[in-house]
Amino acid sequence: MKFVKFIISFLAAAGLTYVLNRPLGAVPALGRLFNPFEGFWQNGESKLALPPTNLQLDGVKEEVDIVFDDNRVPHVFAKNDHDAYFTQGYLMARDRLWQMEFYTLAASGRLSEVVGERALELDRYSRRMGMADAAKKVYENGKTNKIFDEVLNAYAAGVNAYIKQLKYKNLPVEYKIIGYQPEEWSPYKTILMMMNMRNVLNGGSDDFRMSNALSKYGMDVVKDLFPNYPSNESPIIPTGTKWNFTPVQVPAVPAQTTATLSTSEDVAFDVPQHSPEIGSNNWAVGGEKSATGLPILANDPHLQLTLPSIWYQMQLCTPTMNVYGACLPGAPGVVIGFNKDVAWGVTNVGSDVMDFYQIKFKDNTKKEYWYNGAWKATSMRVEEFVVKGRSESLKDTVFSTHHGPIVYNSASDKNINQNVPVGHAMRWVALEKEGTDLMAFYYLNRAKNYDDYRKALSYYVAPAQNFVFASNQNDISITPNGKLPLKWKEQGKFIMDGSNPAHDWQGWIPVDQNPTVKNPSRGFVSSANQFSTDPTYPYYLGWRFAPSERAIRINERLEKMQKATVDSLRMLQNDNFNVEARRILPVLMKILNADSTETNNPAYQALAKWNMKNDANEVGATIFERWIKELRYIVFEDEFPMKDLNSPMTYPSRNRMWDMVVNEPTAKWFDDVSTKNKQETLQDVVKHSFKASIDSLTLKHGSMSPENWAWNKVKSTDINHLGRLPGFGRQDIPNGGGAGIVNATTELNGPSWRMVVQLDKGWPKAYGLYPGGQSGNPASPFYDNMIDKWAKGELNELLFMKSKDDKSSRILGTVKIIKK
Amino acid sequence: MTYIIILIVSAVAQYFLPWWVIAPIAFAICAWKSKTAFGAYAAAAGAIATLWVGYAFYLNFNNDGIMLHKIAGLFSENIKFLKILPETPTFFVIMAIIGSQVAGLSAMAGYYFRQFFK
Numbered sequence: 003m004k005f006v007k008f009i010i011s012f013l014a015a016a017g018l019t020y021v022l023n024r025p026l027g028a029v030p031a032l033g034r035l036f037n038p039f040e041g042f043w044q045n046g047e048s049k050l051a052l053p054p055t056n057l058q059l060d061g062v063k064e065e066v067d068i069v070f071d072d073n074r075v076p077h078v079f080a081k082n083d084h085d086a087y088f089t090q091g092y093l094m095a096r097d098r099l100w101q102m103e104f105y106t107l108a109a110s111g112r113l114s115e116v117v118g119e120r121a122l123e124l125d126r127y128s129r130r131m132g133m134a135d136a137a138k139k140v141y142e143n144g145k146t147n148k149i150f151d152e153v154l155n156a157y158a159a160g161v162n163a164y165i166k167q168l169k170y171k172n173l174p175v176e177y178k179i180i181g182y183q184p185e186e187w188s189p190y191k192t193i194l195m196m197m198n199m200r201n202v203l204n205g206g207s208d209d210f211r212m213s214n215a216l217s218k219y220g221m222d223v224v225k226d227l228f229p230n231y232p233s234n235e236s237p238i239i240p241t242g243t244k245w246n247f248t249p250v251q252v253p254a255v256p257a258q259t260t261a262t263l264s265t266s267e268d269v270a271f272d273v274p275q276h277s278p279e280i281g282s283n284n285w286a287v288g289g290e291k292s293a294t295g296l297p298i299l300a301n302d303p304h305l306q307l308t309l310p311s312i313w314y315q316m317q318l319c320t321p322t323m324n325v326y327g328a329c330l331p332g333a334p335g336v337v338i339g340f341n342k343d344v345a346w347g348v349t350n351v352g353s354d355v356m357d358f359y360q361i362k363f364k365d366n367t368k369k370e371y372w373y374n375g376a377w378k379a380t381s382m383r384v385e386e387f388v389v390k391g392r393s394e395s396l397k398d399t400v401f402s403t404h405h406g407p408i409v410y411n412s413a414s415d416k417n418i419n420q421n422v423p424v425g426h427a428m429r430w431v432a433l434e435k436e437g438t439d440l441m442a443f444y445y446l447n448r449a450k451n452y453d454d455y456r457k458a459l460s461y462y463v464a465p466a467q468n469f470v471f472a473s474n475q476n477d478i479s480i481t482p483n484g485k486l487p488l489k490w491k492e493q494g495k496f497i498m499d500g501s502n503p504a505h506d507w508q509g510w511i512p513v514d515q516n517p518t519v520k521n522p523s524r525g526f527v528s529s530a531n532q533f534s535t536d537p538t539y540p541y542y543l544g545w546r547f548a549p550s551e552r553a554i555r556i557n558e559r560l561e562k563m564q565k566a567t568v569d570s571l572r573m574l575q576n577d578n579f580n581v582e583a584r585r586i587l588p589v590l591m592k593i594l595n596a597d598s599t600e601t602n603n604p605a606y607q608a609l610a611k612w613n614m615k616n617d618a619n620e621v622g623a624t625i626f627e628r629w630i631k632e633l634r635y636i637v638f639e640d641e642f643p644m645k646d647l648n649s650p651m652t653y654p655s656r657n658r659m660w661d662m663v664v665n666e667p668t669a670k671w672f673d674d675v676s677t678k679n680k681q682e683t684l685q686d687v688v689k690h691s692f693k694a695s696i697d698s699l700t701l702k703h704g705s706m707s708p709e710n711w712a713w714n715k716v717k718s719t720d721i722n723h724l725g726r727l728p729g730f731g732r733q734d735i736p737n738g739g740g741a742g743i744v745n746a747t748t749e750l751n752g753p754s755w756r757m758v759v760q761l762d763k764g765w766p767k768a769y770g771l772y773p774g775g776q777s778g779n780p781a782s783p784f785y786d787n788m789i790d791k792w793a794k795g796e797l798n799e800l801l802f803m804k805s806k807d808d809k810s811s812r813i814l815g816t817v818k819i820i821k822k
Numbered sequence: 823m824t825y826i827i828i829l830i831v832s833a834v835a836q837y838f839l840p841w842w843v844i845a846p847i848a849f850a851i852c853a854w855k856s857k858t859a860f861g862a863y864a865a866a867a868g869a870i871a872t873l874w875v876g877y878a879f880y881l882n883f884n885n886d887g888i889m890l891h892k893i894a895g896l897f898s899e900n901i902k903f904l905k906i907l908p909e910t911p912t913f914f915v916i917m918a919i920i921g922s923q924v925a926g927l928s929a930m931a932g933y934y935f936r937q938f939f940k
Contacts, residue, residue, distance in 0.1 A: 041841070
């Protein structure tokens with residue numbers, strides 16, 4: 003009996019302990035997570051905590067001083083570059099380790115190792131894209147550059163110095179919740195991190211959708227509805243700028259410009275649409291337009307906002323540089339920032355750098371494909387997926403052609419007649435193997451003048467960016483820059499023929515012939531992801547860039563601006579004026595009020611009174627935004643279905659639609675093809691979409707009132723946790739803006755960093771913040787402390803120190819790293 | 823007395839060793855000290871509950887409850903009924919139950935182990 007009692011109680015105790023020490027499905031190990039000695043309680047950063055005392059670390063060559071300011075920004079003062087990058091790695095790991103590693107797992111298609119089955123499709127996609135493979139080769143090629151190799155290794159050593167001393171109780175809380183451990187960092191992982199950026203900014207394509215439109219409507223319609231240059235544009239390089247170079251020979255347009263096989267098959271992979279909306283703004287005003295007589299530069303890159311924040315602020319000071327700015331966790335150096343003499347910023351170039359080729363295989367083994375009149379061998383690699391919760395790993399075979407990997411595998415078995423297996427190969431600039439992108443930032447961090455800026459840009463590959471620049475020698479400049487394929491006109495607008503050598507990418511635009519402008523007569527430079535140039539530029543870059551409204555607004559305000567100050571540029575970053583409404587709302591209202599019953603509608607009256615600003619409390623903005631979305635849907639979804647699974651297409655641009663509304667009111671596209679015996683007119687669809695908008699707003703938000711329908715409430719900006727952990731993000735942030743607004747804050751995207759730098763002969767003055775905080779720890783007061791200020795459109799003055807001995811009331815303390 | 827010993831030994835041990843060390847500690851100390859099964863259970867469960875709640879209270883206070891609030895948000899998104907319970911007490915109770923049951927059951931096992939050899 004005693005024995006039984008012992009056995010029962012022993013088994014109960016041991017069993018309970020065992021169960022609580024193991025994750026159960028998605029539930030983390032509760033004993034480990036809840037106990038206060040190791041679990042989540044340990045991540046609660048103490049409000050009493052002083053900066054830690056001095057650190058003794060193996061890996062620094064000399065003593066390093068880190069000054070922390072009141073926003074928890076580290077100012078690193080090192081006696082050599084190695085130590086600066088080592089310290090940067092250490093500090094970023096301390097504040098952002100989980101986030102850094104998460105990006106690398108995503109880019110290399112390994113998320114399912116830590117989160118299980120639900121990330122498998124995403125992983126398969128990333129693996130097929132081949133980012134991990136490319137990252138390895140980029141590092142192999144890049145490390146022949148000694149500086150590049152040293153910087154990456156110093157940074158990795160710093161990250162690893164932090165990882166090495168981590169115990170379970172100090173792990174970032176996400177590791178505890180999801181239940182895994184950080185791996186060692188390496189230069190390869192930094193490249194993976196950059197691959198992630200290439201994917202976010204360059205990883206979309208409309209080719210398949212455009213081919214579908216082409217096969218359904220023919221070339222004339224496509225040319226009409228999807229033109230290569232919009233009717234209203236304000237390009238980055240001002241119209242009339244001379245091209246100071248002799249262009250190289252552009253490949254001739256081949257007789258056949260698209261794939262010849264049927265394109266109507268199902269695709270196994272859904273490549274995201276080209277999304278130039280993930281845009282950004284930057285500009286610089288020259289001395290003649292500024293109050294100080296020297297340039298002022300502004301930049302706000304728009305990305306999907308997440309917590310921990312995308313950016314990390316830092317100052318790095320060594321004998322070769324003293325630079326401050328926004329850094330990317332996982333990468334050494336400053337990406338957007340300034341030093342004593344210069345400032346720079348970036349926005350994305352929306353050029354077409356991802357193309358698809360239809361591939362005809364010899365047989366189902368896919369070992370050979372038809373190219374230039376002969377069978378050519380594919381290469382093959384097997385991707386292995388270790389999936390959490392699965393005992394056996396999964397395998398996926400990826401074939402590659404000389405174009406690139408087969409990403410689409412069409413369901414060719416459904417296409418019995420043809421009996422030729424068809425696949426789609428991808429050519430993508432992100433897979434270019436020489437990639438010393440980080441060297442561009444390395445040199446920008448140390449730049450003293452315009453020439454240094456030009457030299458730095460020559461190192462940059464992808465994702466192509468509009469690099470804006472200003473110096474205290476009163477130079478301003480902007481350069482859409484990166485490796486840009488040399489294409490024939492419209493090359494890659496549709497899926498191309500993978501067997502035709504004329505369809506290959508045939509070289510690159512010489513880097514010194516990338517569009518650029520220095521000190522233009524208008525006194526400012528700017529970009530908002532619009533077309534890089536007008537059609538006089540001798541090379542074809544792409545047919546679809548971001549809609550031009552932000553650019554138009556920025557340029558017309560800068561045009562008028564005199565005696566600009568930091569505050570005038572800050573206010574421009576927060577400009578909520580709706581250029582599209584100015585253009586089209588009067589036209590739409592006129593159509594609507596032809597019927598007098600509409601004018602009594604309170605929604606109509608709200609629109610009539612609206613000041614055309616997407617301010618937080620405007621009801622007009624809510625109705626207008628909803629209305630044009632609805633209108634576009636009603637006009638085009640019947641003919642160009644976006645969500646059609648078999649044959650998805652894309653809508654003509656909004657600009658093209660407004661041209662149609664104004665100039666071609668009887669166009670056949672206004673008719674709803676699903677109503678057989680009825681011919682809808684422009685008037686019908688305008689009225690119908692207006693009513694539908696009011697109905698859907700009422701349904702979702704209640705009856706119209708200034709509270710229920712306030713723009714910020716309907717738009718409802720959310721900044722979610724990067725790993726989608728509920729409760730770890732911030733929801734319903736009150737602010738205005740919108741997709742085509744200079745203040746491009748939407749439901750999930752927005753200015754991920756806002757910076758304004760006033761250059762000076764002596765010492766620059768700079769302002770900036772991002773929607774989040776320096777710490778990646780969800781339990782830190784510095785996790786999201788800048789969000790409220792960001793939502794209000796305010797900026798923090800940035801503390802840019804001359805030396806470690808600078809005095810400031812904003813300095814909280816200094817930590818030394820001492821050689822062990 | 824058993825209660826105090828378990829509390830102190832566990833506090834020290836958990837600084838160096840994983841959380842489940844409370845199980846062998848409760849087992850050993852109650853095998854040595856306890857007079858009844860219930861006494862063993864109560865002393866160990868009470869000691870760990872006190873220790874965990876006390877330490878967590880200290881950490882939570884210093885952090886203004888930010889961490890607890892985030893964890894509560896995470897759990898209640900998946901287990902909806904948690905939303906209707908008061909956040910802070912609920913999570914302290916969950917923690918106390920986890921710790922005290924592991925310690926209490928181990929203590930009983932320790933007590934019976936000793937009885938078995940008597």
